[in-house]
Amino acid sequence: MYPNLYYFFKDAFGVDWNFLHFVNSFGFFVAVSFIISSIVLTKELKRKSKEGIFGPTEEKVVVGKPASVNELLINFVLGFVLGYKILGLFFTKENNINPQDYIFSAQGNWLAGLALGAIFAFIKWRDKNRQKLAQPETRVIRVWPHDRVGELTMLAIIFGLLGAKIFDTFENWDTFLKDPSSFFSMSGLTFYGGLICAGIALWWYTHKHHINFLHFIDVMGPVMMLAYGIGRIGCQVAGDGDWGIYNAAFKTAPTGGVFPATLNDFNATVAQQSAYFAGNSTHHAFFPKPGFLSFLPDWVFAYDFPHNVNEAGVPLANCAGKFCTHLPVPVFPTSFYETIMALILFGILWALRRRFKIAGMLFGIYLIFTGLERFLIEKIRVNVKMHLLGIEPTQAELISVLLIIAGVVMILILNRKNRAGTTPVKTS
Structure with missing residues (x-):
């Protein structure tokens, strides 16, 4: 793990550049995701403008x-x-x-x-x-709309980060009450909070500048999926706590690294590290590496996140100083899984973007994709449970279901309006 770029450059190139301590790995990949997404957004807005879907607005300047x-x-x-x-x-x-x-x-x-x-x-x-x-x-x-990408990106960054932090604060209210300053930390961000708040801000902005919102969100669907996939790389590289439950089919070496184990090994580790597990969940699954995937490294199935940015876990042997911990039992690297899934889904959305004639349909599919992806990953991901009508969903599971329903409803409504001749139709 590389909590910040200082450790990466020191490990990769042997240089000791102290100023790189301030460039957090997670923040770096979030910035990269916004830059790449802005480029893709500009490209798509220009394409739709050439096709006559978007037009310019006139403004007076001195x-x-x-x-x-x-x-x-x-x-x-x-x-x-x-x-x-x-x-x-x-x-x-x-x-x-x-x-x-x-x-x-x-x-x-x-x-x-x-x-x-x-x-x-x-x-x-x-x-x-x-x-x-x-x-x-x-x-x-x-x-033109593509001339406003800088403003659109800044709105998405500001309201996305603010929304992500607000939703995370509500999800971890007890932690916030104990340490209100944690609100200003870049760790602990809820993607769906950012999606909702940034979406509201972008709706206001497009309405203000007379940009057709249904066409616009069709552009934003693939872009947001791409940004999410790149951002999850930062979670994996930094080890920011967005990982899964324990995989008891593997165990952790004292100096870092994982290798196959038995359920007895898991129970023994829990007993030996009783001080650590006293305040942490022992929720786990037993999932050995399948034979047909034997070519993949063990860390794809279980990872101990050595040198993670949260300094979570137990001390690493032969390591002194900051970021010298790892997890006593390896977990499913869900941030890695989400990167793969998000990039695949981005590829599908990108391939479909010219096929739909009804504006808003592609975004409806995006809502279903993003909701389904997150709902599935929550089954093996560590998260805070809610108590709701006798069930215990996570906040992300609840929002995922709502997004899937919203996507299905949106597609049905758009189809119905299109048959009635009231829905904007793409010219592509």
């Missing part, structure tokens, strides 16, 4: 004005914050610094903040000065 004091001040403040905090992390001399603790503390580099603030303000002044006219003019410009 050109030729010099930079105002407010514009310069806003850019200076933005540059100062980034320099004080982000560049400050690059220049810090502390080892094993916790990025979240640093970001939400008063620590920072004043010189870097002032310098970057001045640079940001100068860039804004220079750009405005280059476009300055003797007499400022009001012009009408045409803005």
